[in-house]
Amino acid sequence: MSVITYREAMRQAIREALLRDERVFVMGEDIGHYGGSYAVTLDLLEEFGPERIRDTPLSESGFVGAGIGAALGGMRPIVEVMTVNFSLLALDQIMNNAASLLYMSGGQLNVPLVIRMATGAGRQVGAQHSHSLEGWFAHIPGLRILAPATIEDARGMLWPALEDPDPVLIFEHAMLYNQEGELEEPFQPVDIKSAAVRRSGDELTIIAYGGTLRTALGAAEELATQGIDAEVIDLRCLRPLDTATLLSSVTRTHHAMVVDEGWRSGSLSAEISARITEEVFYDLDAPVSRVCSAEVPMPYAKHLEDAVLPQVLDVVNAAKVLCA
Amino acid sequence: MTESTTNVGPEVQSAPSDNRGLHLLQEMLRIRRFEERCVELYSRSAIRGFLHLAIGEEACAVGVMAALSREDAVVSTYREHGHAIARGLSMRVIMAELEGKLEGCSRGRGGSMHLFDGTQRFYGGNAIVAGGLPLAVGLALADHLQSRPRVTACFFGDGAVAEGEFHEAMNLAALWHLPVLFCCENNLYAMGTPLQFTESETDLALKAASYRMPSWEVDAMDATAVERAAREATEAVRAGGGPHFLELRTYRFRSHSMYDPDRYRDKSEIERWKQRDPITTLVAQLNHDGQLADGQLERLEAAIAAEVEDAVTFADAGTDEPVDELTRFVTSTGTGGS
Incomplete structure (x- = not known):
């Protein structure tokens, strides 16, 4: 190691x-x-x-x-x-x-x-x-x-x-x-096809990738202290999507959220949300939730940039609404 | 080094003394008769989509291809029936492709603008103007990195020189001293807009020279002149001379595509260029040199007519690719997924 x-x-x-x-x-x-x-x-x-x-x-x-x-x-x-x-x-x-x-x-x-x-x-x-x-x-x-x-x-x-x-x-x-x-040493090969469950949980599936994985994991830890047990899935491969892993989780937790640094309209988060809705709609206890970047060209000032990006608190708050 | 040897001249020049001149004539006639048949097939809707004909420009394709070896690569444009035929793709698989049949050289997936043959290193059929130039640079880079003495010939039109990809590719090829033969088919119009309305500098060979690339213009209504220039350039490229650029001065006798009403050219201009038809020019050269026997042209035409007819028969008898194969070849390993 x-x-x-x-x-x-x-x-x-x-x-x-x-x-x-x-x-x-x-x-x-x-x-x-x-x-x-x-x-x-x-x-x-x-x-x-x-x-x-x-x-x-x-x-x-x-x-x-x-x-x-x-x-x-x-x-x-x-x-x-x-x-x-x-x-x-x-x-x-x-x-x-x-x-x-x-x-x-x-x-x-x-x-x-x-x-x-x-x-x-x-x-x-x-x-x-x-x-x-x-x-x-x-x-x-x-x-x-x-x-x-x-x-x-x-x-x-x-x-x-x-x-x-x-x-x-x-x-x-x-x-x-x-x-x-x-x-790990020696290094073990990884696959480039499947999504990975980075944190197991029973009540909510948070789907993230790349830069938002840390945000999702941070939010899951905070949610745990508030009594919500979140599963965090790392997409890893954005195309083709490993839909099976997502659906298998959502059918257990009955709540799904996508955290994406991309804009919301016409986006990857929209695609994931649509697939969940198309495939396992009747397993959902609430509509799919999305936490995305604000739809603006990225501003320079630090406080504005922070306001654009999905933050841990945004995910926590959205999860509480979703699971209420 | 910058050469500027203009070969334009009205007098009858000598054809090559061996049977190369006859070969050039045969190949130009094959392209011409094939494309004339395409027009008929388009009229009866057997061919659809865009159809860009190179009638009048045949000397470019046959002159350059005659200088290449089987190991060399060709990157072409959407006006590429002639390049494909001269490269060695059969009329059968090209016609089947134009008719959208499974037996076509791209399984009917490509159509007129996307002819491919991996085994003959014919890399298509690119319908984005200048989109093929970076590919040619990369193919040549692969040869350079693997120490293979091969040449990549890259065809594009005068319209391409306005694109950023042209300049990026010229710079990369020259900077890395790669074995690319840039073949600019200058037919004077970027679709329907004359060069002088789109370019601040209309001397295209001069543009290439600004990248420190040997470049010169060639009378591309004369197949033997194209072949001479292409041989000289190809040999220099293969010998390690870096990229070379040929400005092939040509003219298309027909409109840009079958959709083009051709409002932007004076009829007299077209007629004037037809006087320099590369086929009649070469026939005159061969006759002048006594290389064309009595009845030889007629026999050639008859054989080509039969070849075209056979291609149409083959294409008409071709099959439609089953629709359940629609997603095949999105990726190599499966149906692509989403």
């Missing part, structure tokens, strides 16, 4: 992939000489050299598309997009090529590509660096969308993602990079 940060766990995962498979290379902005904007790729340039730790110009569409082409050409690229906000510049490549080529080509051309990017708010970096847009990508058929929320998943999701024959997007919440946790 060792204590490491989420950042170090991700770094170890990348290093392991580079050592295990010579087809793997990393490409992105400031990943080499700078060491990664979140220092995830620190010192990898020295160890693996500029061919495999490849600094790119600020050309998101260009280098994401090049990652797709390299994957078609037999490589296993890990493309780092600095943040999800910049990924919009590459949305054409992700949507129209990575996600569509296999289908458009009648099954001929699969794209074994991994794209990593930071997401989420909490550092007062304003409206163009703070959003959680992973729900948009979870809308697209052909993609697998992962959101590692724990040290184990930060360490373990990359390798199976690289083994996936199709494109996988990994969303790393920026507030998690400094989070510390214990990692």
Whole structure:
């Protein structure tokens, strides 16, 4: 057992992939000489050299598309997009090529590509660096969308993602990079298909992922002191959704809440809520509850940013109403 | 190095002395007759959706493909029937694709704009203008990283040079010295808008040169000129010379797509360009050099007519993919899930 940060766990995962498979290379902005904007790729340039730790110009569409082409050409690229906000510049490549080529080509051309990017708010970096847009990508058929929320998943999701024959997007919440946790040694592989129950409970199912998992767990601890026994589910894979795990929990607790840093309208939380309602409506004792970010472009001021984001108290209060 | 060798000239130039000239002629005729048949099929609704014809532009496809090896890769656009035929996809699987049949080269999933053949390294069929350029850079990067002496030829139109992806891809290819042959088919119109209304600099080879890439313009109404240029460029790319750029000056005789009423071009302009039809130009060259025997053109036409007819018969006899396979190939391992 060792204590490491989420950042170090991700770094170890990348290093392991580079050592295990010579087809793997990393490409992105400031990943080499700078060491990664979140220092995830620190010192990898020295160890693996500029061919495999490849600094790119600020050309998101260009280098994401090049990652797709390299994957078609037999490589296993890990493309780092600095943040999800910049990924919009590459949305054409992700949507129209990575996600569509296999289908458009009648099954001929699969794209074994991994794209990593930071997401989420909490550092007062304003409206163009703070959003959680992973729900948009979870809308697209052909993609697998992962959101590692724990040290184990930060360490373990990359390798199976690289083994996936199709494109996988990994969303790393920026507030998690400094989070510390214990990692078992030797490290055990993780799957990239199922949701995980992070806290067991009988009275309420709180569904969270990525940056909101900590919020949900914090709220569950507070609710326990107030007599509400909450189960917390970590989605882990946002597409395809492990609906079975969610429904199995909700049919036991009869109360469901989704905590999502994304906006509420047309969102992942809306999709999860709809599935619960469609599948297990008669098992519910109350309507599905949602705690999401306020629907505003992220403001800079600290008190306003806090007001936008789902907080522990918001979840606690909503849970008390839900279970009343 | 920046070259600017303009090969435009009205005089009859010599065709290649071996049977390469005949090969170019045959391939152009195959494309022309295939696409003419597509128009008929479109009229009787056997082909639907968008249909972009390259009639008039055939020399681009055949000249470049003649310079490539089987191991090289091709990235194309939505106006790609000619590229696919010249690359070696059979008329049968292309026509079946246009008719939306399971026997089509993309199982009827793609249609006219999305022809693919992984075994021939034909990477499609991209209907987002300039969307294929980054892919070509990546394919070339894979070859570079695996030390394979292969070339990736990337076709796109003059409209693409206004897109950010064009500039991103040109920069990446030049920066990393990758084996890409950029083939810009400049037919003077980005859909219906002439270049001078959309570009501050209409010398496209000059744009490429600004990325320190050898580039030059080619009279692409002359298949032999395209082939010469493509061979020179491809050899240089394969020898490690980094990306090269050919501005293929061409013209489409028909409208942008079957939906286009073609209001933006003067009829006399189209007629003027038809005087430089790449097929009649090459026939004149071959006749001038005595490379075309009596009756040879007629025999060629007859064989091609039979090939087109066979493709239509094949496509018409094709089957519809069962609807229960609708979600197959969303992912490699299953139906995709949601």
